[in-house]
Structure formats: structure tokens, C-alpha cells
Amino acid sequence: MDEKNLYVETWGCQLNYHRSEKITGHLSNYGYKPVEKITEADLIIFNTCAVRGKSEEKVRGRIGQVKNQRKEDSILGVGGCMAQHFGVDLFSQSGGVDFVFGTSNLGEIPDLANRARQGEPVASIPKPSGFENLPVLRQSDYFAWVTIAEGCSNACSYCIVPQVRGPLRSRGPDKIIREVEQLAENGYREVQLLGQNVNAFGKDIEKGDVDFAWLLERVAATGIPRISFTTPHPADLDAETLVVMNDNPNLVRHIHLPLQSGSTRVLQIMNRNYTREEYLEIVGKARRTDPLINITTDIIVGHPGETEEDFRKTLDVINQVKYGSIYVAQFSPRPKTRSAQMDDHVPEEEKKRRLEAVLEKQEETSREYDRQFIGKTVEVLVEGEARKDNKMYGKNEFRKTVEFEGTESMAGEFRKVRLESENTGYLLNPDEGSVKNDSDHHVKPGV
Secondary structure: OOOEEEEEEEOOOHHHHHHHHHHHHHHHOOOEEEOOOHHHOOEEEEEEOOOOHHHHHHHHHHHHHHHHOOOOOOEEEEEEHHHHHHOOHHHHHOOOOOEEEOOOOHHHHHHHHHHHOOOOOEEEOOOOOOOOOOOOOOOOOOEEEEEOEEOOOOOOOOOOHHHHHOOOEEOOHHHHHHHHHHHHHOOOOEEEEEOOOHHHOOOOOOOOOOOHHHHHHHHHOOOOOEEEEEOOOHHHOOHHHHHHHHHOOOEOOEEEOOOEOOOHHHHHHHOOOOOHHHHHHHHHHHHHHOOOOEEEEEEEEOOOOOOHHHHHHHHHHHHHHOOOOEEEEEOOOOOOOOHHHOOOOOOHHHHHHHHHHHHHHHHHHHHHHHHOOOOOEEEEEEEEEOOOOOOEEEEEOOOOEEEEOOOHHHOOOEEEEEEOOOOEEEEOOOOOOOOOOOHHHOOOOOO
């Protein structure tokens, strides 16, 4: 088998990055070796995102940019959500694309690439369904993504995900647990469970006792030292999940809980299936279960119909919740969604002003959240070298990034760090090796 070079570039969410690991793993069985330079690649794969218009603009710009960088005989395949949405239209929209594939047919890539080498653009965009059983070439030897569900059966007015990823499909729980057990056997320190609506897991499974809390408890029992998950939906976050998180020290003390808007009126327009009051009650339950839990969120500013009063209610929720961090975006109309057809769009300048106001408020409230940890000890899973100050960095059990003096040899180890400021600290017992994989090493700051 002739060896060929493969270059994969990814946009979007963790699910997309994990799918790129599957693309690389699958193609390695066909003689492809991953390379870091696009100029060396025989096959180039762009794994794309369509959640926002800016993501698509970046991909189109990148396709145009690589025309003068790629080898003359290389093949460019574009897949993922953007490809699922536009299909064969990508050939006319972006010159230089040789083949197009969708979100649930990664296994076809070798055949599509071979056909494209014959000189004719080729596309295969099947309707999203099922799960592909493909090998994974993981980027890390201590952190691993594990998909537990794909697709979403909600109908948020602004969201294109159900169109490009299909309805909710829960993966077989036995397969999930076995994959995590194998990762534990191979020495992995953290797994992150993935799904577009991760805590809706099990709702499409007939067996009634299988739900997200049930799965979390069984994954926790595998012995993996740290377990995180993303992205849950507020309407599906139940008390049982919070109890399981509190009872199992290897589950992170963090929930990413998208708010989108602090106004019940706008939430109804968005078809989010919860009110402002219900969201705040969910946060209250989480904080009563674990007072130090880190809650992060997504917010959209400038959705059609959002008034200044609606926006002030969003700022008020930020004040009340005191998020650890916020991912905020201006409303971006996505084709064939109900929001794109709505009138009463907010002017661009006003959307920018509201975005800046959220960022300013977030900086204030996140510092307030972070300050409660100064002088306390947290446990950090070391990830690598920070971009400045010759420090190392990693995430603690609240999934907050912490920087400290250390060495690259610490990557993949758990280290205890005493915090001196919001995100920097010093190692306790810096000369010791990695922390053992047992429940005793889990630190509960402030307890």
C-alpha cells in the first residue's frame, strides 16, 4: 500500500474535532499519514461548521487561500455541517473543491477521494442517521472525547443543527461504557462525553431506566479520574444528574448551560422550552447541590424582536448567576430557519453594542466567581506549555484554566496547585510525580 499524506482542518464544536479524529483514524487504514503542513498533503479534508455565518465565511476564505498552497495533484474534500447544508452547491460557490461529503458518511471518504482523482467533482450527502463504527486516531494520550449522542430533536428557531445533524440518536450504552473502560485501561485521565444535546441521551431509547444520569453514574464507575460533558440543554437538566455529579468526585464541578436570552419573551420566540424563571431555578438547584459549581453559558444578542428591555433582562441574569465564562455571539440568520424569516431584525451596530456590554459584564462577574478560589488548592490536569511567561497550563476540576511554573514532562498528569490569583498559582510538591488514579486525590476547595 502506497503511503500518502493527509491534512485535516477543523472548524466548530468538540463533536467536529472528534469526528476529525475518526476521519484520520479511518484513512490511516488506507495508507494515509497525517501531516501538519498543507503543502505536503496528497489529500486535504476540511471538516466544517454551519452554526454561524462567520464560520462558513472562514471556510470559503480558506478554500480560496489554499489554491496557491496545495500540491498540484492534491485532492480537497469538504465535509461536515456546511457541506451537509450546501451539498453540490459548494462546487459553484467555492472553486477548488474536488469532493463533498456529509455529517454521517465519513466511511465513504476513501472512495470519494479516489473517484475525485479521476477528474470529476463528486458528492455524497446522505440524510444523517445512525452511528459509524470507525477507528479513532486520538490527538492526546490522556484526554479523550466519547460521543454518546448525535443530532437534536429540539426546534430552536435560530438553529441549523437539526437540519445538518438530524434528530437525536442515542448511542448504545454498552458501547459507550466499553469505550470508556478501554480508555481507562489505556491510562487516559479524562473523558468528555459529547452530544449536540448531551443530557437528552436515552430519550429515544425504549428502555425506560436509561437516561443521562444513569449513564453518568456508570461512566463514573469505570475509574476514569475525570469526566466532563458538553453540551446540556437547560430543559433536560434534572435533579438526578446534579445528585450524581455531587456523589462522584471524578465528575467535573462544571456545567455549560446555554441561556441564549434572559427574557422569557425572547426565549419563547426562540422556542427554547424554558422560561427565565425556570432557568434561574435550575441554576439554584445546581448551586444548592454544589455551591462552588462553575456554570458557563452561551448567549445570543440581537435575535429578531429583542428589545432593549429584553436585553437588560439578559444582563440581569448574568449578574445573578455569575458565570465562570460566557460565549456570546451576535445573531446570525441561518438559511431555512424560522428566525431567518422573522421581521424586526436588530441593527448591526446595536448588536455590536449589546455584545460588548455582555463581554464587559462577564469580565466583572467571572472575576467575582474566580476570586473565591484565591488561596485555595485545586487539582489541575496539565495540558501543556502556555503561550507566554514560560508557564504550564491545565484545567482544574471546575474546568477553569490555571497557569503555573512547571515542565513539559508534566503534561497529562494531575497536579495540585495553590491559587495566587484568579488563574495563576504555584505547584504543591513540584518534585513529585503524577497523582495516582484514585478517589483520594480529588480536592474540594473550601471544604
